[in-house]
Amino acid sequence: MSMIPYAKQSISEQDIEAVAKVLRSDFITQGPVVVQFEQAIAEYCGADYTIAVSHGTAALHLACLALDVGEGDSVWTSPNSFVASANCALYCGAKIDFIDIDPQTYNISMTQLKDKLKLAEQNNTLPKVLIPVHFSGQSCDMQAIKSLSQQYGFSIIEDAAHALGGEYQKTKIGSCHYSDISIMSFHPAKMITSGEGGMLLTNRQDLADSIEQLRSHGITRNPEQMKGASHGSWYYQQLDLGFNYRITDIQAALGLSQLQRLDDFVSQRRALAKHYNEKLQGLALTIPWQHPDTQSSWHLYVICLQLEHLNVGRKQIFDLLRQAGVGVHVHYIPIHTQPFYQEKGFKEGDFPASEAYYATALTLPLFAEMSVEQLDFIVDNLTKILHVNDGL
Numbered sequence: 001m002s003m004i005p006y007a008k009q010s011i012s013e014q015d016i017e018a019v020a021k022v023l024r025s026d027f028i029t030q031g032p033v034v035v036q037f038e039q040a041i042a043e044y045c046g047a048d049y050t051i052a053v054s055h056g057t058a059a060l061h062l063a064c065l066a067l068d069v070g071e072g073d074s075v076w077t078s079p080n081s082f083v084a085s086a087n088c089a090l091y092c093g094a095k096i097d098f099i100d101i102d103p104q105t106y107n108i109s110m111t112q113l114k115d116k117l118k119l120a121e122q123n124n125t126l127p128k129v130l131i132p133v134h135f136s137g138q139s140c141d142m143q144a145i146k147s148l149s150q151q152y153g154f155s156i157i158e159d160a161a162h163a164l165g166g167e168y169q170k171t172k173i174g175s176c177h178y179s180d181i182s183i184m185s186f187h188p189a190k191m192i193t194s195g196e197g198g199m200l201l202t203n204r205q206d207l208a209d210s211i212e213q214l215r216s217h218g219i220t221r222n223p224e225q226m227k228g229a230s231h232g233s234w235y236y237q238q239l240d241l242g243f244n245y246r247i248t249d250i251q252a253a254l255g256l257s258q259l260q261r262l263d264d265f266v267s268q269r270r271a272l273a274k275h276y277n278e279k280l281q282g283l284a285l286t287i288p289w290q291h292p293d294t295q296s297s298w299h300l301y302v303i304c305l306q307l308e309h310l311n312v313g314r315k316q317i318f319d320l321l322r323q324a325g326v327g328v329h330v331h332y333i334p335i336h337t338q339p340f341y342q343e344k345g346f347k348e349g350d351f352p353a354s355e356a357y358y359a360t361a362l363t364l365p366l367f368a369e370m371s372v373e374q375l376d377f378i379v380d381n382l383t384k385i386l387h388v389n390d391g392l
Contacts, residue, residue: 056185
């Protein structure tokens, strides 16, 4: 039996034809399909402005730049994320810091955030931007975070790379109702894919204009934005130091086609997650807890092993499952424990909840086209391993 991957894209004949149509057209780089993809995401999420970019990391970088993050500024995020959530601040010359996670949701802890903000206010070290990460597709408590931002004066970038199709308080994640900017990722492991790609969403025109300009070398072709008169229809001006973070019509065509199946993908993932929840009862592990204000998109299904009840470690369980053909993974290694960040002064023990979570976390395969038979195979193998090594 071939390995069941932890994630897998679903590509249909409709997707292939959508890409082929662009390849037969006059535009394969920046053309009308990019705009169509942006408009479709805006309509789906309920945001006023959307800007498509080359990947989720580019989206995070541009979001920071649009909010004027720079030297002397501080950005806070979760240690339980991919390194891009923190790296984006460093790209801008800012300092990065972390807020420990809630042991139930694995998102940033509101208690820890409140305490850290109070102390930072006393020390005059408040962050310029907070980047809450919607881990595995479950939203952070955005209403509470927005309230704190109004009290302490920081901006909010939602890292919703996992969360397209999810909901918070019955509103689609990405609406930016409680944030300045939200970012999405279209990596093949995510909810929909454009091969590589990302999206920024905002309800502020000033931010949208800035992001659109920075996406393409800091250049504008809009005469109203130029300094001095335009020389003609060919003319452009570079107004800032931007980047080539553009996405192509080829990628946008795939993303636009995939978007038509997003709700089905999410429904399938939710059904599989429910089946996991039912099948894993009674084992020495903790299943993912869901806050009643949220409806996760279920990008990931992460269990936490109750190692105190087992005679085997997480690595051995991981290896045995891989040997059985189950492509388990681990999300995430706490960012502050990476050598690069330890050289900046972070150390193990700084964020104990994140480290405790990481020590027991195991990501089980979950993707839209995964069958119930595959899920049962995964659970059966996990059950055998845990029962053989049950220390009870």
